[in-house]
Amino acid sequence: xxxxxxxxxxxxxxxxxxxxxxxxxxxxxxxxxxxxxxxxxxxxxxxxxxxxxxxxxxxxxxxxxxxxxxxxxxxxxxxxxxxxxxxxxxxxxxxxxxxxxxxxxxxxxxxxxxxxxxxxxxxxxxxxxxxxxxxxxxxxxxxxxxxxxxxxxxxxxxxxxxxxxxxxxxxxxxxxxxxxxxxxxxxxxxxxxxxxxxxxxxxxxxxxxxxxxxxxxxxxxxxxxxxxxxxxxxxxxxxxxxxxxxxxxxxxxxxxxxxxxxxxxxxxxxxxxxxxxxxxxxxxxxxxxxxxxxxxxxxxxxxxxxxxxxxxxxxxxxxxxxxxxxxxxxxxxxxxxxxxxxxxxxxxxxxxxxxxxxxxxxxxxxxxxxxxxx
Numbered sequence: 303x304x305x306x307x308x309x310x311x312x313x314x315x316x317x318x319x320x321x322x323x324x325x326x327x328x329x330x331x332x333x334x335x336x337x338x339x340x341x342x343x344x345x346x347x348x349x350x351x352x353x354x355x356x357x358x359x360x361x362x363x364x365x366x367x368x369x370x371x372x373x374x375x376x377x378x379x380x381x382x383x384x385x386x387x388x389x390x391x392x393x394x395x396x397x398x399x400x401x402x403x404x405x406x407x408x409x410x411x412x413x414x415x416x417x418x419x420x421x422x423x424x425x426x427x428x429x430x431x432x433x434x435x436x437x438x439x440x441x442x443x444x445x446x447x448x449x450x451x452x453x454x455x456x457x458x459x460x461x462x463x464x465x466x467x468x469x470x471x472x473x474x475x476x477x478x479x480x481x482x483x484x485x486x487x488x489x490x491x492x493x494x495x496x497x498x499x500x501x502x503x504x505x506x507x508x509x510x511x512x513x514x515x516x517x518x519x520x521x522x523x524x525x526x527x528x529x530x531x532x533x534x535x536x537x538x539x540x541x542x543x544x545x546x547x548x549x550x551x552x553x554x555x556x557x558x559x560x561x562x563x564x565x566x567x568x569x570x571x572x573x574x575x576x577x578x579x580x581x582x583x584x585x586x587x588x589x590x591x592x593x594x595x596x597x598x599x600x601x602x603x604x605x606x607x608x609x610x611x612x613x614x615x616x617x618x619x620x621x622x623x624x625x626x627x628x629x630x631x632x633x634x635x636x637x638x639x640x641x642x643x644x645x646x647x648x649x650x651x652x653x654x655x656x657x658x659x660x661x662x663x664x665x666x667x668x669x670x671x672x673x674x675x676x
Contacts, residue, residue: 317535318666319522320544322360323515325586326367326508327550328481328621329400330614332629334548335372335392336636337609337656341546342389344660349667355385357438359663362525364442364518366507368550370478371425374471377437378429385438386428393633399424400624415622418476418485425472432471435461442521444507444514445477448487453510454502455517459525466492466500477504483574484622512582513589515547515608540602544666545593546659549610551635552583553619579619586610607659609652611639 324334338356346354357363357377365373372392380386387395403424407417434441434456443456456467456474469492477488487505494500511517526538535542560576568576590608597606617628618635640653 317532318542318544319362319526319532319535319538320360320663320666321515321518321522321546322356322363323513323518323545323547324363324365324369324372325513325548325550326365326369326478326481326506327512327582328368328484329396329404329624329629330550330618330621330632331368331372332393332396332632333551333611333636333639334369334609335389335396336633337548337639337652338372338376338389338392340640340653341656341660344657345664348660348664353384356389357385359667360439362440362442362518362522364444364514364521365478366444366511366514366517367479367481369514369548370443370445370507371475373441373443374429374437374475377439377441378432378471379436379438383438395428396624397626397629400629401626404622404624414486415484418480418488421479421485422472422476425475429471429475434458434468434471434474437471440521440525442514442518443474443478444510444517445474445480445502445504446507446509447503448505449501449503453507454504455521457521459521459528466494468492469502473502477502478507480504481506481508481621508582512585513547513549515545515589515593519543519545540597540600540605543602543605544659544662545597545606547590547593547606547608547610549586549608551611551614551618552586553579553612553614578621607644607655609639609656611635611642 342354342356345356345359346352355376363373363377365371375387375392375395376385376389378386402420404416405420406415435458437458440458441456445454445456447454456469461468469490473488473490479485480488482505487503489501489503491499491501507514522543523538526532526535590610593606593608594603597603614635617623618631641651643649644652644655
């Protein structure tokens, strides 16, 4: 989806809501991490500011699964009230901790493949006691409560009504990453406004939303309606939104590996992995199809960019191959993706599109700052 800066767009940029959405996908989070590093570098270059961070430019950053972890890393404050991680720090995080996070623990046919202990340990070390309300911009991190059978969305803007959602970031990050069969579900408790204990029994946010774009848009809509900073926006529509959606890659050819005749012989065990792949790929595709159609129908197609690799092969398709060789491969996938065309109809590369997106984000930030100074 091509982005273009027109005079009318430029005039209203200061009134726009900017949204970043990051998919789930386990170790494949290295792919969007590569894109985030490129984008943050472009923002630093455009604004001539090496301290520029993604959280300075996006009103809402949403993520699920590994995307939720990325969201926390770039929005959780350090002692100077700046993001504790720059985008360039994310890939080293995967290389340093991925092999230990995805280290098998014994026989896993009747229990999760990984015990999650190291994942929780590193999350506590990195995120400390930080809670949702301390995030440097609005966040939208999804999980799913297996006791209430409902999705749970952790955001800042709704804490006045639901203070029990002001959980610690490490609890949230573990929960959104706790993919069934891979990690154990996570239990923790907070308190309601009455002081009563509120229990959470959570699993991976991918159960609710593999691609959290629509979720992030919903949070952005509420933010625009309730936050005084957006008072000039009477009714948010797609013309007043910039949405960047980052995928973790799919294998569009995986279906060719199976036939109806072959699958007809499958039982529960044989279906588990293919079904997860199919559900994730279908969800990602349908979200993109819907958003592309809606933005285009409302003459706002220039406000939406989906960055996704649809031709993963081999080990790059796996959720949990944290070998050094595969992680290097995933970095290469992200770097090569920048050189690919946005779509069959739009031969502009993702690199060019992201540079333009960075300029739009920078212009919008400056316009809003100028309006605030009057």
